[in-house]
Amino acid sequence: MIRGNLEGVKKSYINELEALFEIDLDKNLIISKDILNVLSRISWELKREISIYINRRGKIVDIAIGDSETVNLEEIFEKRKEGGLSGIRCIHTHPSGQGELSVVDITALVSLRFDMMVAVGVNEGKPIDFSIGLISVIDGMLSKRADILGPYEAGIIESIDALKLIREVEEKLEERVFILEEKAKEKVILVAAGNDDLYTVEESLEELKELAETAGAEVVFKLYQKKSKIDPATYIGSGKAREISLLRQSLMADAVIFDDQLSPAQIRNLEEILGCKVIDRTALILDIFAQRAKSKEGKLQVELAQLKYRLPRLTGFGAMLSRTGGGIGTRGPGEKKLEIDKRHIMRRINDLEKELEAVRNTRQVQREKRLSNEIPVVSIVGYTNAGKSTLRNKLCEIAGVDKEKVFEANMLFATLDTTTRLVNLPNGKDVLISDTVGFIRKLPHELVEAFKSTLEEIIYSDLILHVVDASNKNAEAQIKVVNSVLEEIGAGDKRKILVLNKMDIADCESLEILRGKFKDVVEISAVEGTNLDVLLKVIQDNVYKDMIRAKLLIPYSDTKVVSYLHQNNCIEKEEYTEEGILVCINTTKDVYGRIKEFEVE
Ligand SMILES: Nc1nc2c(ncn2[C@@H]2O[C@H](COP(=O)(O)OP(=O)(O)OP(=O)(O)O)[C@@H](O)[C@H]2O)c(=O)[nH]1
Ligand SMILES: [Mg+2]
Structure with missing residues (x-):
């Protein structure tokens, strides 16, 4: 619909202007020459200004006849970041006038935060010249002033890259907008597609919601599409995507999060259609990890994973968003900003890999x-x-040798760094218990890869305690996910104990099902400390399963061996005789293997 002062305007002109809505502009152009010619001719005939409003995707969103003051511009605006540009540029004609911006034009520019304001001088029905106004950025914020380019000759209008000019403004804004975004929660829409596998689509969305909230977003809508085939171009069907685009505008959401990993092309296409930031499950998890990582190693690992994830996605619109976006899906480790230059990124990846290699070596030692x-x-x-x-903290509390606590919280991925503590078993022997990063469905491959050095701890452990939240209705599916990640990192064959936790709040029915499906479980409540003595005993039986009892005679020339045995806490009896020290030990195969030459009957 054409707006404004339509009094006495011929129907043919209206039709001609209306037809412009169908045209897809090159989004980099301020406006095409063809459209400008049409506007100039009609504007000249009517002796009225014509304004045309174009969004970042090159779509004409509104056309108005008359002064810009006579139309309500707020309605056509897309919701964009607080403190940022509106995402809309305005191009308007000055019939029988100059292509210079008036005070009214500049006021409209700064108060409505247009991407740019362009005035075109028209004479004899033809465009003559034009000027471009861009809001000046002062101290990282949009000011009340404008920078004016031009006037230029109308003929060169197609040679100017509009998006580049807009981006330059936004780049200067970057820091401030980032801070503003940190305060205001980003509103997001969640989308899942596909068939039920381990989880139903609904359950999967529920988990995605928890993830999104953990990352600091506010979920304004969830929707799913049950579908056996995933669209290679847009993941969901393109009709569905357009539906979401409308929904997003009416809910004023800032981003759409998809419950899967998307290809770079899918992200690009979806951003085009949806007109906002598109975040996939991987980026979301990476974002949470970036917020959580505390240790140097954790930070290095997350940064590496992020860079590897972003590298193939750094083109076009996506690259711009990753610079100006801020907020969810684009947060870097610590305060660091990711650079868009691919060469920079490759170099950084290289450095990170070297640094991590060094850390890995230390761990090895x-x-x-x-x-x-x-x-x-x-x-x-x-x-x-x-x-x-x-559980780790509780075990340390009742049997710990040192007491430093691990951060526990009712949020996803509270623990990112493996921490190891010494715990004393009922038989007086020690075990090292290490807490690890939680697993999740569709754990991004980049993360598994990057967290190898942390996860390697699991491969080298003697026993795995697989803790299950028995109160969660997806407990069984979660067990499967954890087992498959264990397989992936090469710990599939390790000795495992299944520990059903949260017995205090689990319901009987689901417990029965779990008990039926999994044998040899230990049921506990970590919070209440229920059954932890049993668990310690089970750990002991497993770890010290292949214990060997032996009697040794160690000559006084080899007292080092005795200290070694003491270190390993395995001496049951010690006696000093004339020939040497007589000791009875109860120990593992490994220790036994090292000292068996001293064995006596
Ligand atoms: N009711 C009940 N709540 C529990 C029990 N054990 C843990 N919780 C709660 O579950 C939440 C998560 O506990 P964490 O120990 O942080 O879980 P985690 O497995 O280390 O989680 P990540 O480090 O995020 O992977 C916390 O709010 C705990 O208080 C239990 O036995 N009963
Ligand atoms: Mg934890």
Whole structure:
């Protein structure tokens, strides 16, 4: 619909202007010459200004006849970032006038935060010249002033890259907009598609909602499409995408989050259609990890994963958004901003890999030291929020040798760094218990890869405690996910104990089902400390399963061996005789293997 002062305007002109809505402009152009010619001719005939409003995708969103003051512009605006540009540019004619911006034009520009304001001088029905106004950025914020380019000759209008000019403004804004976004929660729409697998689509969306909220977003709508075939271009069908686009505008959402990993092309296409930031499940999880990572190693790993994820996605619109977007899906580790230059990124990836390699070597050394101590290592693994950290802390509380606590919280991925503590078993022997990062369905491959050095701890452990939130209705599916991640990292064959946690709040029915499906489970409540003595005993039985009892005679020239045995806490009796020290030990195969030459009957 054409708006404004239509009094006495011939129907043919209206029709001609209306036909312009059908044209898809090159989004980089301020406006095409063809359209400008039409506007100039009609404007000249009517002796009235004509304004045309174009969004970032090159779509004409409104056309108005008369002064810009006579139309309500607010209605056509897309909701954009607080403190940022509106996403709409305005091009208007000055019939029998100059292509210069008037005070009214500049006021409209700064108060409505247009991407740009362009005035075109028209004479004898033809465009003559034009000027461009862009809001000046002062101290990282949009000011009340404008920078004016031109006037230029109308003929060159197609040679100017409009998006480039807009981006330059936004780049200067970047920091401020980022801060503003951190305060205001981003409104997001969640979308899932596909068939039910382990989870139903609804359950999957529920989990995505928790993830989105963990990342700091506000979910304004959830929708799903049950579909067996995924559209290679747009993931969901393009009709559905257009539907979401309208929904997004009416709900004023800032981003749409998809419950899957999307290809770079899918993200680009969806951003085009939806006109907003598109975040996939991987980017979302990476974002949460970026917020959580505390240790140097954790940060390095997350940054590496993010860069590897972003590298193939740094083109076109996406690249621009990743610079100006801020907020969910684009947060970097720490305060650091990601650079868009691919070469920079490759270099950074290279450096990170080297740094991580060094960290990995240190871990290796620590591990070897630990192995030579022969203290068995027990890794606690499980789905995120299963209660791993709570259990580790509780075990330390009742049997710990050192007491430093691990962060536990009712949120996803509270723990990112593996932490290891010494716990004393009922038989007086020690085990090292390490808490690990939680697993999740569709764990991004980039993360598994980057977190290898942390996850390697699991491969080298003697026993795995697989903690399950028995109160979660998806417990069984979560068990499967954890098992498949364990397979993926090469820990599939490790000795495992299934620990059903949160017995205090689990309902009987689902417990029965779990008990029926999985044998040899230990049922506990980490919070209430129920059955932890049983768990410790089970750990002991497993870790010290292949214990060997032996009697040794160690000559006084080899007292080092005795200290070694002491270190490993395996001496049951010690007696000083004339020939040497007589000791009875109860120990693991490994320790036994090292000292068996001293065995006596
Ligand atoms: N009712 C009940 N709540 C529990 C129990 N164990 C843990 N929780 C709660 O579950 C939430 C998650 O506990 P965490 O120990 O942080 O879980 P986690 O597995 O370490 O989670 P991530 O580190 O995020 O992967 C917390 O709010 C705990 O208080 C339990 O036995 N019963
Ligand atoms: Mg934890």
